[in-house]
Amino acid sequence: MKTQRFKILYLGRSEHEKYKLVRTDDLTESIKSPRFAVLIQHPDKGNILIDTGDSRNMKEDHPANIDKLYPTKEFIPLDRALWSEDMRVDDIDQIIITHLHYDHVGGLQEFIGKKASKNVIVPEPEARAVFFQTIADPSNLGHAYIPKLFAGLDGVTYSPVKDMFEYAEGITLFVQDAHTAGVIGVILRLEGGGSAIFTSDTLYTRDSFYKAMPPAGELFNSEDEFQNQLNIIKKIKDDTDGVVFFGHDFDQAKELETRGWISDISQIRGL
Numbered sequence: 437m438k439t440q441r442f443k444i445l446y447l448g449r450s451e452h453e454k455y456k457l458v459r460t461d462d463l464t465e466s467i468k469s470p471r472f473a474v475l476i477q478h479p480d481k482g483n484i485l486i487d488t489g490d491s492r493n494m495k496e497d498h499p500a501n502i503d504k505l506y507p508t509k510e511f512i513p514l515d516r517a518l519w520s521e522d523m524r525v526d527d528i529d530q531i532i533i534t535h536l537h538y539d540h541v542g543g544l545q546e547f548i549g550k551k552a553s554k555n556v557i558v559p560e561p562e563a564r565a566v567f568f569q570t571i572a573d574p575s576n577l578g579h580a581y582i583p584k585l586f587a588g589l590d591g592v593t594y595s596p597v598k599d600m601f602e603y604a605e606g607i608t609l610f611v612q613d614a615h616t617a618g619v620i621g622v623i624l625r626l627e628g629g630g631s632a633i634f635t636s637d638t639l640y641t642r643d644s645f646y647k648a649m650p651p652a653g654e655l656f657n658s659e660d661e662f663q664n665q666l667n668i669i670k671k672i673k674d675d676t677d678g679v680v681f682f683g684h685d686f687d688q689a690k691e692l693e694t695r696g697w698i699s700d701i702s703q704i705r706g707l
């Protein structure tokens with residue numbers, strides 16, 4: 437396998453009640469919830485970005501209820517995170533949006549007029565549902581979808597994907613059926629014979645996975661849906677000797693940030 441490497445780009449955090457991410461009896465306990473993107477440098481596909489964080493214009497873009505539910509405490513724009521790598525948004529070749537919630541797709545508008553605005557990869561089942569609802573009746577979309585962040589962006593085109601497939605050498609994408617109608621998971625094969633598995637928001641934190649604790653927030657459909665997806669991720673972890681990265685685990689995201697560029701599985705064992 438040709439060598440690929442990745443690193444996390446930390447993009448800030450919200451803070452809110454813990455139960456929205458992980459089931460708990462204490463309804464006042466709070467949790468830090470990171471936003472991040474993952475930057476991959478791949479020998480054939482170039483610079484791939486998974487997710488884009490929130491909108492830099494969140495004051496205008498967010499409906500008021502979003503900031504009540506998930507108050508933003510820190511925001512790092514994507515371009516600043518890329519500068520620290522000596523890169524600009526123009527250098528990104530491909531964008532993968534794991535799902536269309538505002539905290540993952542909000543930075544996509546930064547790519548208008550850039551090469552990465554073409555064929556943005558999105559999960560087909562979710563895109564089908566959400567784009568239809570955006571036209572049919574946006575008031576029924578659900579509060580984490582903000583249409584102006586993904587619909588009608590000048591020149592942005594989408595490439596919907598489904599099921600599980602090898603997107604490039606060493607990169608497998610799989611569309612999960614939990615959290616929304618579709619969430620893209622990503623498996624990166626690394627040197628040393630293991631993988632990094634990014635679940636996005638089907639599993640929010642370590643507790644979601646290791647304690648099998650589903651969220652109790654508004655974005656949770658059913659216990660079965662959660663357990664099914666948990667079992668799928670467990671099997672992928674076993675089959676690929678993987679390390680699992682969760683959608684909103686603050687400690688894990690910050691620890692991964694300290695590790696810098698990752699190309700070998702030994703760099704992330706134990707995370």
Ligand SMILES: [Zn+2]
Binds near residue numbers: 537539683
């Ligand atoms: Zn999220």
